[in-house]
Amino acid sequence: MTDAPSPVEAAAGAIRGALGARRPTVAIVLGSGLGYLADRLADPVRIGYGDIPHFPLPTVVGHAGELVCGTLGGKMVLAQSGRFHLYEGHPAAVAALAVRVFAALGIGTLILTNAAGGIRRTFSRGALMMIADQINLSFRNPLIGPVLPGEERFPDMSEPYDPELRRLAREVARARGLRLEEGVYLQLLGPSYETPSEVRMAERLGADAVGMSTAVEVIAARARGMRCLGFSTITNPAAGITGERLDHAEVMEVAQRVAGDLERLVEGVVAELSPALSP
Ligand code: HPA
Numbered sequence: 001m002t003d004a005p006s007p008v009e010a011a012a013g014a015i016r017g018a019l020g021a022r023r024p025t026v027a028i029v030l031g032s033g034l035g036y037l038a039d040r041l042a043d044p045v046r047i048g049y050g051d052i053p054h055f056p057l058p059t060v061v062g063h064a065g066e067l068v069c070g071t072l073g074g075k076m077v078l079a080q081s082g083r084f085h086l087y088e089g090h091p092a093a094v095a096a097l098a099v100r101v102f103a104a105l106g107i108g109t110l111i112l113t114n115a116a117g118g119i120r121r122t123f124s125r126g127a128l129m130m131i132a133d134q135i136n137l138s139f140r141n142p143l144i145g146p147v148l149p150g151e152e153r154f155p156d157m158s159e160p161y162d163p164e165l166r167r168l169a170r171e172v173a174r175a176r177g178l179r180l181e182e183g184v185y186l187q188l189l190g191p192s193y194e195t196p197s198e199v200r201m202a203e204r205l206g207a208d209a210v211g212m213s214t215a216v217e218v219i220a221a222r223a224r225g226m227r228c229l230g231f232s233t234i235t236n237p238a239a240g241i242t243g244e245r246l247d248h249a250e251v252m253e254v255a256q257r258v259a260g261d262l263e264r265l266v267e268g269v270v271a272e273l274s275p276a277l278s279p
Pocket residue numbers: 115116117118193194210211212235236237238239246251
């Protein structure tokens with residue numbers, strides 16, 4: 001008797017079948033309001049989550065539910081439009097499922113994007129922040145439980161975001177005249193936005209931006225040896241920084257407004273990836 005395929009294998013198998021001869025080398029996780037990058041891929045093949053075993057259907061407005069494979073910056077990429085958030089009630093294993101599937105498909109480079117609240121006082125609304133390091137304060141970890149094939153029990157997290165990729169992103173931003181901040185991203189569970197005291201706590205812990213995704217996905221990616229690069233769109237000052245109220249519709253609006261800049265940055269990075277950085 002053969003064992004049933006694991007969720008990662010089953011999902012990867014379905015995607016492989018849908019992609020045919022296509023072999024994406026880069027995966028891009030699209031955050032709130034940034035899904036439109038998926039529409040910019042040339043010659044796209046779309047795979048709805050309904051056709052991928054174990055992929056739940058998204059419940060959040062502003063997140064589609066599909067993978068889109070196409071060309072960006074001359075490379076074959078696989079974009080995830082609609083991520084699985086812990087606050088939807090998903091276990092960490094589901095939040096990290098797509099990333100594990102990307103690794104199982106042989107994708108070695110992962111670019112993650114998100115919308116985040118700005119903690120650093122000098123961040124303006126709509127700023128782009130490259131993630132230098134992260135604090136996982138979601139109290140969830142996708143590696144808890146049996147070690148999955150191809151993963152490490154105790155992955156090193158001293159460089160969660162690849163120094164070479166970050167260097168490349170700085171160069172691309174400079175060449176394209178894009179202002180790129182750099183800082184520490186802190187993931188909380190959500191879905192309520194933070195209180196001013198929680199933001200002060202995050203600030204004292206060393207965070208520059210706060211959001212509800214990404215860190216858990218990066219943990220799974222590092223356990224499989226993927227190189228990660230992360231960008232936050234600073235859609236609002238975090239609670240208490242300016243005293244104004246937070247509103248999801250405004251978060252989406254700002255994310256969409258600066259999505260073009262983020263897209264140019266991501267496209268530039270993908271175009272410049274050397275074969276050594278994109279196996
Ligand atoms: N907090 C948490 N997540 C967010 C925020 C915020 O202020 N803005 C966008 N996503």
